[in-house]
Amino acid sequence: MGALLEALTEAALIAEGGRITGANKAARALLGKSIEGATLDQVIAHPAALEALNRAGSDDQSVELTGLGKSRRHWLMRVAPLEGSTRLIRFVDRSEARAAEQMRVDFVANASHELRTPLATLIGYTETLREQSDEVDPATRDRFLSVVHDEALRMQRVVEDLISLSRIEAEKFTTPTDAVALEPLIDRALESERRTAQKRGSELVRDVAERLPPVAGDSGQILQLLDNLLSNALRYGEPGTPVTVSARTDGSMVRLSVSDCGDGIAPEHIARVTERFYRVDTSRSRSLGGTGLGLSIVKHIVERHRGRLSIDSIVGKGTTIHVLLPIAVS
Ligand SMILES: Nc1ncnc2c1ncn2[C@@H]1O[C@H](COP(=O)(O)OP(=O)(O)OP(=O)(O)O)[C@@H](O)[C@H]1O
Ligand SMILES: [Mg+2]
Structure with missing residues (x-):
């Protein structure tokens, strides 16, 4: 029985009547090292869980629980009757x-x-x-x-x-494999932002390495990614400051970067700006026309390409967003 319990990945206990007679490693990590021999009341200090355990009859029972032991996670407790008053109690992390x-x-x-x-x-x-x-x-x-x-x-x-x-x-499970040259896409993205840049007095700087290898990708989506990054750089960059798009080889990847000189993004927001509808300053972004979807689109495109996205930002100075895309195999 002990070996069986240990084989379960989730936290599991055997209880006879109200006393714990067996526990696996995951259960000891969740509920305490010396739970074997203790009573259920002592170990599971959770009213809803205890109530369910007291009422458990001859059928399988399950209860959703938040906050168990020292954990704030969400659990599904499943109680299965074995023989006599013996029960198997499992905690599945939900x-x-x-x-x-x-x-x-x-x-x-x-x-x-x-x-x-x-x-x-x-x-x-x-x-x-x-x-x-x-x-x-x-x-x-x-x-x-x-x-x-x-x-x-x-x-x-x-x-x-x-x-x-x-x-x-x-489409996230179908990795795009077309060999895509980035230069024409960068040019198209820059061209479509040219008027906005002129209005804001921002110079668009193109810094693309020579003989850039093609990436494995979906050209429509890469263009969409560039459009989103460029429009953010122009929207959130300080008027009159340049916006730079650069592209160069980085190991087996191509690194695309878009930088602006603007307010930047504070560290606590960086992890969240790629969430759908997340805006650092909702009213400011909204008044600038933003919905908070652009970067989540970028993130999904990067994930589909098996690439990497990173955000470097210094508050008050500006932001650089890097995208690494895999070089196409020839
Ligand atoms: N270059 C940047 N500099 C400063 N803040 C930025 C920059 N890019 C994005 N942000 C912040 O991240 C938020 C999310 O960006 P995202 O592109 O997802 O949405 P949006 O620009 O508000 O709207 P949308 O792109 O859907 O039109 C923005 O609202 C803004 O607060
Ligand atoms: Mg945007």
Whole structure:
């Protein structure tokens, strides 16, 4: 029985009546070194768990628990009757599944919220235009219509980004293998940001190594990645300062980097900016047109390419985002 218990990866106990007669290593790590011989009440100081153990009859039982022993993780306790009053009690760590579920719930809530705000604006303005059309002068009418148009465009961007994200996620197990030359993609990305850069007085610097090898990738997605990084650098960089795109070989990978001179991202936010809808300063990013989806798209693209993403940022100085993509095998 002892060997069987040890073979289980999850924490497991054998109890006879209310006393623990066996425990594996994982159970001792979770509940304490000397639990064998102790009573369940002494060891499992968790009201819901004890209640379930006291009521456990002849059927399998399971209860969800948070906070057990010294751990704040989330557990599923399963009690299976063996012989007589002997029971097998197992603790399955459900923290990851729980976090994933929470992320799904948050995602739907955030997406709905992100669409509801512009929708409310659309309804408000169109109602005014329709119901008070006699009182609205042409200049005001034009202003209202351009607000309506801008908000509709914002909704369209959010929806397109959401579709992109789900497409990239759906393909995440098929690693792209096309040999993709980066130079033309960098040029296209720079070209599409040229007007924005001019408006902000930012010079776009292209620093691409000669004879750059092609990467194994999906050219559409790499372009999307570059567009997102460049638009962030321009959006969050200080007007009048340069934005640099560089590309060079780094071992068996190509390192693509986009740098700006801006406010930077504080260390506590760096790990979170790639989460969907996460913005450091929600109202500031939103007023600049940001939804918080760009970097999560970038992260998913990098993951699909089996690449690496890292963010170097100094608050008050600026940010460099590095993407490593594998060189194509020829
Ligand atoms: N280069 C940067 N400098 C400073 N902060 C940045 C930079 N890039 C991203 N951030 C911060 O990270 C957040 C998330 O970026 P992300 O690109 O995912 O979303 P967004 O730019 O707000 O919106 P979207 O890209 O969907 O239009 C931004 O809101 C901003 O706060
Ligand atoms: Mg962005």
